[in-house]
Amino acid sequence: MGVQGLTTLLEKHRRIYRDLRLSHRRLLIDGTNLYHQLYYNSGLDQNHGGEYAAFAALIERFVKALRDCQITPYIVLDGGSDISEMKNETVMQRAVDRIKRAHRAAQGGRRENILPTLVKLVLLQTLRRLDVQVAQCYGEADPEIAALAREWQCPVLSGDSDFYIYDLPEGLLPLSHFQxxxxxxxxxxxxxxxxxYNTSSFCIFFKIQRQLLPAFAALAGNDFVKLHRLQNFQKPQEAFEAALGLMGELSSNKKAEVMKGLNLGMEEYQLPPSALKRFFIHGIAPPFSTxxxxxxxxxxLPLIQAWLPAxxxxxLLLQRMSFRVFVELAAAPSAHLTARPLRQTASTASSLQLSLKTLDKVLLEALGVPEASLAPVPPALRLPVCVTCFWLQRAQPPPDEKVLKALLLGLNSGDASRGVKPKKLxxxxxxxxxxxxxxxxxSMQLNQLLGRPLPEPPLSRLFEGTLVYQLVHRMRYGRKKRPFLKEDPCSVMLFDTIQAVRGEDLQQLFPLEEEEEEASSSGWVQENLRLSELLSVKTRFRAKHRKNRSKNPELARKEECRGMDLL
Structure with missing residues (x-):
């Protein structure tokens, strides 16, 4: 959760840090903090649905920089929520704050550090493609990272102030200073x-005993926690009792409650033996706690491999789940309501014994798509096709025709939206x-729970919010779509070949500008055509027949996209 005010304090006293040139080392990385800070500090769009292709490219550059310096990254992610529910009040306060920030972003269009909902999944897909070691903890990752750093004698990379308290032999590398x-x-x-950063430097600078650091963290936010007041104490209990004395008159029960909370806060920094070491070395998942x-x-195993969502x-344990906040008005119904039937299916499936032969049927029935209708669709696009059909059937209010068109045109757009100024929300x-x-x-979480009966789509090529927004704007105001898409050969081929392949039938769904340019067909163009055909069956935009279908679109896609793992 972090230590209130500690990062600000250290930034005012930078002499505590020492300069370092890092190379030829193992490096444990706080993955949850990493993907938040990388996205927030990159300048990528936050308000139009996310720029996932650019984020994937950013992760690639980050990993390349590490490997160029012979640094081996081990990325560790947070898992499930705190089952003790001791931090519920803090969690609720932060959730309320995110909702307020999302509302301000929706009203004024400013960046309010609202993370797009698919960022973590894009991170995981990219790291797997790059063959980077990843572990998802069963609970909070901080103590697991600190415990492994102690055993491996390696530094930790994070921007979480909790790591300023852990006694890390090779220290903490603050992410904000990691160039x-x-x-x-x-x-x-x-x-x-x-x-x-090392705890010994902190304690020498502020003249306090190292064993008092957890007490300092537990007291953070209380008026007592002035560092000079801790200089006269040798033991945490002495500091706690002095703090209680400054809180005014408290009943015995209240004092006991406060003291219990302070002691529990200290216990968070007592490190157990590492549960991740055997996983990273031998691939063995640690046992569950009682x-x-x-x-x-x-x-x-799938949980710690992050193949199952946290x-x-x-x-299973709390009978609830939390959601990413979207940039939308606080008074509007949550966009997550549309997917509720999918989450209900996942909740039911997680407690059932399902046979391998029925897993794909459970998924397709939940999405409302007949299995036979997916036969002509390339495997990598089957899940997005099903999702779009489900969305068209369930979304309220019903999706606008132009939004559907823009969404289909934006699929697999790659880097087409880079350098384009987003439109007003x-x-x-x-x-x-x-x-x-x-x-x-x-649907991806349900698919993972069922053992991935459908291949996972490459998210970084599937959806770019700024591109879809631009396409909607151009459709509304009659502007040509081609100039905007000219840098993306797949999209150019789509527009150039659609009329030749589908003729008048497709014009009902994708009216084209009157311009003639030569272009050749590609695997991804044919995949988009098949996608639009399937969706037209599910909606009022019905087409008659398919023509000139690519003989092997999946192979064409693999040849075109370097290293893309279509699973």
Whole structure:
């Protein structure tokens, strides 16, 4: 959860840090903090649904910088929520704050640090493609990261202030000072300039005993926690008793309650033996603790591999799950309501024994798509097709025709939206696209729970919010779509070949400008055509026949996109 005010304090006293050139090391990375800070600090769009292709490219550059310096990353992510529910008040306060910030972003269009909903999934897909070691904890990741850093004698990269309290032998590398985009080269070696923090430097600078640091963290936010007041104490209990004395007259019960909370706060910084070491070295998932005894044992490995979403644990243990906040007005119905039937199916399926032969049927029945209708669709696009059909049937209000067209045209657009200024927010368009993203995320989580009977689509090529927004704007105001898409060959081929392949039939769904340019067909063009055909069966935009279908669109896609894992 972090230590209130600690990062600000240290930024005022930077002499505590020491300069470091990092290379040839293992590096444990706080993955949850990483994807938040990378996205927030990159300048990528937050308000139009996300720029996932650019984010995937950012992760690629980050990993390349590490590997250029012979740094081996091990990325560790948070898992399920705190089952003790001791932090519920803080969690609720932060949720309310996010809703308020999302409302301000919707009203004024400013960046309010609202993370697009598919960012974590894009991170995981990209890291797997790059063959980076990843672990998802069963609970909070901080103590697991600190415990492994102690055993491996390696530094930790994070922006979470909790790591300023853990006694890390090789220290903490604050993410804000980790200059991975400014790699230095000396001879045959490369280094990343950064700053390193160690608890001993903190204690020497502020003249307090190291064993008092957890007490300092537990007291953070209380008026007592002035560092000079801790200088006269040797033991945490002495500091706690002095703090109680400054809180005024308290009943015995209240004092006991406060003291219990302070002691529990300190216990968070007592490190157990690492549960991740065997997983990273031997691929063996750690056992569940007694607190999560009701979770089926088969789920341990896919959970720690992050093939099962962390929300799986919340549903089983807490009978609830939390959601990413979308940029939308606070008074509007949540976009997540559209995907509720999918989450209900996931909740039911998680407690049932299903045969392997029925897993795909459970998924397709939940999405309302007959299995036979997917036969002509390339495997990598089957899940997005099903999601879009489900969205068209369930979304309220019904999606606008132009939003559907823009969404289909935007599929697989790659980098087409880079450098384009986003349009002013339209709440109706935003709400509809938020519903689609919520349906996509819930369907992917259900697909993971069922063992992935359908291949996962490559999200970084599937949806770009700024591009879809631009296409909707151009359709509304009659502007040509081609100039905007000219940098994306797949989209150019789509527009150039649609009329030749489909003729007048497709004009009902995709009216084209009167312009003639030569272009050749591609695998992805044919996939888009098949996608629009399937959807036209499910909606009022019905087409007659398909023509000139690519013989092997999946192979064409694999040849076109380097290293893309279509599973």
């Amino acid at each position: 991975w985009e400014a790699v230095e080269r000396r001879g045959s070696n490369s280094y990343i300039p950064c700053k390193s 607190e999560v005894a009701g979770v089926p044992d088969w789920s341990r 929300e799986f644990l919340d549903v 339209d709440m109706k368009v935003s709400h509809s696209l938020n519903q689609w993203q919520s349906c996509l995320k819930s």
